Amino acid sequence: MTNNPYQERTSILTKITSYKPFTTDEAVMKQHLITFIQDNPDCFKRSLEIGHVTGSGWIINQHYDHALLTHHGKLNKWFQLGGHSDGDPDTFAVALREAQEESGLSSLKALSQSIFDIDIHPIPQKEAEPDHLHYDIRFLFTADINEPLQISSESQDLQWVKLEAIEQLNSSDSITRMVAKTKLLQKNKTINIPNQQTPKDHPTLEHL
Numbered sequence: 412m413t414n415n416p417y418q419e420r421t422s423i424l425t426k427i428t429s430y431k432p433f434t435t436d437e438a439v440m441k442q443h444l445i446t447f448i449q450d451n452p453d454c455f456k457r458s459l460e461i462g463h464v465t466g467s468g469w470i471i472n473q474h475y476d477h478a479l480l481t482h483h484g485k486l487n488k489w490f491q492l493g494g495h496s497d498g499d500p501d502t503f504a505v506a507l508r509e510a511q512e513e514s515g516l517s518s519l520k521a522l523s524q525s526i527f528d529i530d531i532h533p534i535p536q537k538e539a540e541p542d543h544l545h546y547d548i549r550f551l552f553t554a555d556i557n558e559p560l561q562i563s564s565e566s567q568d569l570q571w572v573k574l575e576a577i578e579q580l581n582s583s584d585s586i587t588r589m590v591a592k593t594k595l596l597q598k599n600k601t602i603n604i605p606n607q608q609t610p611k612d613h614p615t616l617e618h619l
Contacts, residue, residue: 419455419500420448423464423548430526433588440531444546454546455496462544466505467493469527469549469589470519472556475597478577478590479554481513482568485537489572489580491589493547494565506550514569515561516554527551528592530585549589 427445432438444464453459469491470479480489494509496502503524511519528549536542560569572580574597577590 417452420452423500423502424448426526427529427548430529432529433592436584437529437588440529443531444529444548447546455500455502456498457495460541460543462546464496464502465493465545465547466496466502466509467491467547467549468506468510468519468552469593470510470514470516470552470554471593471596472571473553475593477556477571477573478593479514479560480570480572480577480580481566482570484565484567486534487567489577489586491549491586493549502548503550506548507552510552513563513566514554515563516558518555518558520553522551522553524550528589530588532583532585547585 424445427441427448430441432441447462448454448464451459451461454464457463467490471477479492481492482489492510492513493506494513496505499505503521507519507521510516526548530545530547530549532545532547534543534545556571562569574590574594578587581587
């Protein structure tokens with residue numbers, strides 16, 4: 412156990428601080444995320460009932476025109492793959508582990524270890540677990556769209572979905588923001604994720 416309770420949070424805070432948000436709303440969430448991590452040494456633990464840091468993988472195919480979504484069993488909605496940190500401060504490793512466990516994909520590869528997206532969203536109360544917030548940090552992965560998928564116990568379904576059709580399954584800003592980023596990546600045929608964008612209400616990635 413480290414003698415400095417802040418030390419294990421340093422790496423992710425460095426990544427978050429250097430991350431340039433895509434929109435003004437994401438910029439606000441970035442600041443809330445930094446404050447939450449700084450104020451809560453147990454931020455990676457599910458036992459922190461007000462909320463906790465989670466890790467997600469936004470998985471796209473090699474042509475950047477499909478994303479892999481899971482139909483979450485408990486929440487009954489379509490989301491990106493991801494899950495709890497369970498005390499692990501390496502949020503990229505959490506996202507990778509959860510993406511592998513929830514898809515069974517052996518072809519899964521990280522396009523970058525830099526942050527792809529940040530989102531804070533409420534999780535409703537369920538049984539003994541009170542309502543709380545997920546401070547979700549997303550990373551960008553790619554995989555072979557033709558590889559067979561393995562549905563985990565936490566999921567009702569897995570589907571590769573065309574970017575244009577994703578809004579029909581989940582129209583939240585949390586998802587549509589990542590779709591918009593992916594479309595710009597597809598247009599510019601680059602794996603440079605949007606970390607240099609000045610926040611705007613209707614952004615374009617002018618540097619790509």
